[in-house]
Amino acid sequence: MTVELLLQTLLSGILFGLVYALVAIGLTLIFGVMDIVNFAHGEFLMFGMYAAFWAFALWGLDPIVTLPLTTLLLFAVGVAVYRLVIRRITDAPMLSQIFATFGLMIFFRGLAQYLWKPDFRSVDHTIVAGKVAFAGLQFGLPQVVAAGGAVLTTAAVWAFLRFTRLGAALEATAADKEAAALMGIDAQKMFALAWGIGAACAGVAGALLATYYPIFPEVGSTFILVAFVLVALGGFGSVVGAFWAGILVGIVEVMGGFLWDPAYKMVLVLSLYLIVVWFRPQGLMGKA
Amino acid sequence: MRRGGTALALLGLAAAVAFPLLTTRVTWQNAAILMMMTAQLGVAWNILGGYAGQVSLGHAAFFGAGAYVSTLLSVKLGVSPWLGMGAGAVVAAGLGVLVGTPCFRLKGHYFAMATIAVGEIVQALVNGSDALGGAVGFNLPLGETGFWGFVFNRSKLPYYYIALGLLLATVGVNWIVNRSHVGYYLRAIKDEPDAARSLGVSLTRYKMIAMILSAGLTAMGGTLYAQKELFIDPGSTLSTSLSIKIALVAILGGAGTLWGPVLGAVVLTAIEEATRIAFGGTGRGTDLVVYGALLVVIAVFQPSGIAGLFTRRAPRPPAPPEPEARFP
Amino acid sequence: MSAPLLEVRGLTKRFGGLTANEDVGFTLREGEIMGLIGPNGAGKTTVFNALAGFFPPTSGTILLDGAPVEGLPPEAIAARGVARTFQIVRIFRSMTVLENVMVGAMLRHRAVPKAAVVARETLDFTGLGRRAHDPAAQLTVAEQKRLELTRALATGPRLLLLDEVMAGLTASEVQEAVELVKRIRDRGIACVVVEHVMEGIMPIADRMVVLENGRKIAEGPPAAISVDPNVIRAYLGEGYLAPGP
Ligand SMILES: Nc1ncnc2c1ncn2[C@@H]1O[C@H](COP(=O)(O)OP(=O)(O)OP(=O)(O)O)[C@@H](O)[C@H]1O
Ligand SMILES: [Mg+2]
Numbered sequence: 118m119t120v121e122l123l124l125q126t127l128l129s130g131i132l133f134g135l136v137y138a139l140v141a142i143g144l145t146l147i148f149g150v151m152d153i154v155n156f157a158h159g160e161f162l163m164f165g166m167y168a169a170f171w172a173f174a175l176w177g178l179d180p181i182v183t184l185p186l187t188t189l190l191l192f193a194v195g196v197a198v199y200r201l202v203i204r205r206i207t208d209a210p211m212l213s214q215i216f217a218t219f220g221l222m223i224f225f226r227g228l229a230q231y232l233w234k235p236d237f238r239s240v241d242h243t244i245v246a247g248k249v250a251f252a253g254l255q256f257g258l259p260q261v262v263a264a265g266g267a268v269l270t271t272a273a274v275w276a277f278l279r280f281t282r283l284g285a286a287l288e289a290t291a292a293d294k295e296a297a298a299l300m301g302i303d304a305q306k307m308f309a310l311a312w313g314i315g316a317a318c319a320g321v322a323g324a325l326l327a328t329y330y331p332i333f334p335e336v337g338s339t340f341i342l343v344a345f346v347l348v349a350l351g352g353f354g355s356v357v358g359a360f361w362a363g364i365l366v367g368i369v370e371v372m373g374g375f376l377w378d379p380a381y382k383m384v385l386v387l388s389l390y391l392i393v394v395w396f397r398p399q400g401l402m403g404k405a
Numbered sequence: 406m407r408r409g410g411t412a413l414a415l416l417g418l419a420a421a422v423a424f425p426l427l428t429t430r431v432t433w434q435n436a437a438i439l440m441m442m443t444a445q446l447g448v449a450w451n452i453l454g455g456y457a458g459q460v461s462l463g464h465a466a467f468f469g470a471g472a473y474v475s476t477l478l479s480v481k482l483g484v485s486p487w488l489g490m491g492a493g494a495v496v497a498a499g500l501g502v503l504v505g506t507p508c509f510r511l512k513g514h515y516f517a518m519a520t521i522a523v524g525e526i527v528q529a530l531v532n533g534s535d536a537l538g539g540a541v542g543f544n545l546p547l548g549e550t551g552f553w554g555f556v557f558n559r560s561k562l563p564y565y566y567i568a569l570g571l572l573l574a575t576v577g578v579n580w581i582v583n584r585s586h587v588g589y590y591l592r593a594i595k596d597e598p599d600a601a602r603s604l605g606v607s608l609t610r611y612k613m614i615a616m617i618l619s620a621g622l623t624a625m626g627g628t629l630y631a632q633k634e635l636f637i638d639p640g641s642t643l644s645t646s647l648s649i650k651i652a653l654v655a656i657l658g659g660a661g662t663l664w665g666p667v668l669g670a671v672v673l674t675a676i677e678e679a680t681r682i683a684f685g686g687t688g689r690g691t692d693l694v695v696y697g698a699l700l701v702v703i704a705v706f707q708p709s710g711i712a713g714l715f716t717r718r719a720p721r722p723p724a725p726p727e728p729e730a731r732f733p
Numbered sequence: 734m735s736a737p738l739l740e741v742r743g744l745t746k747r748f749g750g751l752t753a754n755e756d757v758g759f760t761l762r763e764g765e766i767m768g769l770i771g772p773n774g775a776g777k778t779t780v781f782n783a784l785a786g787f788f789p790p791t792s793g794t795i796l797l798d799g800a801p802v803e804g805l806p807p808e809a810i811a812a813r814g815v816a817r818t819f820q821i822v823r824i825f826r827s828m829t830v831l832e833n834v835m836v837g838a839m840l841r842h843r844a845v846p847k848a849a850v851v852a853r854e855t856l857d858f859t860g861l862g863r864r865a866h867d868p869a870a871q872l873t874v875a876e877q878k879r880l881e882l883t884r885a886l887a888t889g890p891r892l893l894l895l896d897e898v899m900a901g902l903t904a905s906e907v908q909e910a911v912e913l914v915k916r917i918r919d920r921g922i923a924c925v926v927v928e929h930v931m932e933g934i935m936p937i938a939d940r941m942v943v944l945e946n947g948r949k950i951a952e953g954p955p956a957a958i959s960v961d962p963n964v965i966r967a968y969l970g971e972g973y974l975a976p977g978p
Contacts, residue, residue, distance in 0.1 A: 156649075211513060213704045215460070217701050217704035220699070221701055223697030224697025226693060230693065380529070384529045387526045589839060596826055597823040599787070601836070603807050603819075604811055604837045604839075605811035
């Protein structure tokens with residue numbers, strides 16, 4: 118095996134890992150703020166992909182062009198899901214929360230099948246088509262753009278949490294709901310915001326993926342499992358942790374498929390995760 | 406509640422025993438078998454997930470262990486599936502110990518996620534292994550063999566009564582656990598693990614007991630499934646959606662209650678079958694839409710499960726005081 | 734002569750950079766009541782956590798009947814006859830009062846009916862008998878603290894560690910609690926009692942140990958402790974060295 122090939126594989130793993138990370142930070146944000154694991158998170162991604170697809174199929178608009186609209190749309194979907202369902206189970210036991218978001222997952226998948234048929238679809242030409250060469254290596258432009266978009270979005274979320282008043286309020290709510298309430302922060306608003314941002318992140322990932330990935334009602338299932346791993350690996354609630362875990366998992370996945378057997382690449386990723394939580398139950402960057 | 410519950414259980418039992426006399430429609434019998442198999446899984450899950458509060462979302466691994474061990478033994482070595490059922494239970498219990506050793510250190514969501522990972526690993530390994538049938542799975546030989554061979558073609562009734570028997574046995578194990586010191590300890594661990602330890606309760610030991618019982622019983626359900634369907638593959642016996650469904654049954658009925666998972670299975674299977682029959686024909690996911698929406702509605706309006714409808718609602722602990730003033 | 738029931742030597746516990754206990758030592762004889770006092774954050778609960786096995790001390794020895802027990806897990810320590818309560822109550826909320834105490838009793842009596850009898854007796858002893866069949870979550874805070882004490886007592890301990898069981902109680906409730914601790918001692922059970930409120934502990938303690946910033950600053954009979962200048966300074970600050978009220 119050549120060094121180029123190795124490097125090529127490694128970098129394409131990182132490119133994909135960054136998109137994984139973008140799906141996961143939405144999930145981890147929601148978890149961090151309100152201790153709920155959203156099983157329907159992959160479906161936000163799916164909706165993002167379909168939004169991009171239909172804008173393209175109906176009006177010929179490129180997924181990259183409609184990206185801001187997709188983001189807004191998914192933000193609204195996230196807030197709506199919170200308002201209509203999640204708000205009512207905020208204080209319910211963990212078990213019924215699992216039950217509710219799992220029900221949402223089935224509902225959304227069914228809805229997509231009902232509205233858009235269980236077919237595979239794709240956006241067959243986009244402004245980001247083509248290849249880029251870099252130091253003797255070649256990458257698909259859509260993959261590079263998607264990874265770049267994922268990094269930008271992740272950075273934006275991170276900066277939002279870190280440098281804005283609203284972001285600080287969100288973090289305060291995540292750290293201690295009661296204390297945040299005493300400071301006059303409206304927890305309900307923060308929860309809705311977390312769902313909005315979380316869904317929007319998945320929406321961005323979906324729109325970016327739509328430029329090169331097949332679109333179908335169950336597409337979320339592929340991503341949700343990895344997103345769970347990233348959230349647990351990075352530490353529940355840690356955006357930065359999910360980001361690094363995404364890169365790590367992207368590398369392990371391609372290298373596993375490359376050096377061993379593609380059929381077992383998930384085994385490798387999941388085993389890595391189990392080993393990490395065995396030594397650090399709170400994940401790589403989670404608070405103990 | 407207690408007397409009403411017993412009466413209800415006896416009534417249900419009588420109805421269950423008499424059910425095949427009421428209808429000979431194969432679809433109904435099939436639905437009833439499915440219901441009881443589902444209930445048995447929920448009851449088995451309940452020992453670990455309900456009483457001990459260790460929410461496993463990887464129970465399909467144990468179910469699959471039961472299905473695969475008995476199938477391999479009977480297909481390759483001609484061993485009776487009844488013995489295979491025992492062997493499967495032992496293998497699953499061993500797998501449970503293997504899973505529990507690292508995972509019991511994890512709490513709440515962390516534990517649930519780790520069990521998903523374990524389930525997915527087992528599924529991927531079987532998927533990739535030719536010796537275990539890979540993604541294609543196994544067909545079990547057809548043909549009536551009588552009781553010892555565990556294949557019945559002429560009528561589905563033997564499966565019905567075996568499923569009922571297995572369900573009752575599983576409920577029986579729960580009942581015994583629940584009334585012994587183990588049951589008290591499991592509930593203590595679920596409520597306040599640190600307090601339980603201060604009273605001399607070893608967390609790993611008792612969680613492990615719950616795991617072994619739960620995994621073993623789940624595997625027995627897996628063997629029954631394999632013998633009834635006469636076909637197994639990773640998708641049908643090892644998937645995470647099966648794991649989640651097992652948990653849902655118990656949660657829907659009321660986790661940590663004796664009869665809750667049975668109620669949950671009855672309701673869930675009824676909803677599933679009804680939506681499938683009513684809307685499934687279109688192939689357009691209408692059944693999923695209705696089914697998913699119903700799950701959400703139940704979770705929102707009956708968070709403690711159906712069994713919660715029958716118990717007196719314990720008053721909630723006083724809510725934390727509202728913030729006095731807001732400083733925007 | 735036999736070894737003391739409990740002997741603590743050089744107990745030190747660090748959390749990262751923070752030293753919660755430093756070189757704490759004391760001994761306790763069978764059937765003795767020791768008061769462990771000190772201002773907020775002095776390290777009292779940390780001592781309990783080390784004694785009960787909730788985390789191993791950074792260094793130091795804990796001898797129970799002369800045998801080292803530091804580093805043993807809580808369940809092993811409980812089996813050796815040490816029981817504790819928690820500063821923030823940790824009752825089993827899904828159970829009744831009786832069931833809570835039964836879980837304690839099961840340490841020595843695995844059979845459920847026998848555990849129920851023992852639990853019932855213990856509840857009658859601590860005065861909670863009439864609430865036996867109520868859901869534990871319905872108790873008042875004072876009753877919850879008493880329930881925790883009952884549950885610990887039901888394990889049949891020789892040493893009971895009580896962490897602020899009197900905090901937040903009314904004057905008459907404090908009086909009842911004081912009486913109860915005395916009756917427990919009369920059964921031959923040694924007690925270490927952590928309290929902020931000196932009034933609760935002074936009249937019953939055989940001996941007091943005072944912690945400040947993780948260190949032992951005084952030890953002796955209550956009468957001596959209440960006039961010890963170091964203790965008064967720790968509690969009231971420099972300005973109050975004149976004899977207190
Ligand atoms: N698990 C822990 N991790 C980190 N620091 C801890 C931990 N437990 C206690 N501490 C710290 O150790 C110090 C002593 O705490 P401890 O709870 O023992 O005090 P205390 O005397 O019981 O106080 P109080 O009267 O408020 O109950 C405190 O500064 C506390 O913040
Ligand atoms: Mg304390």
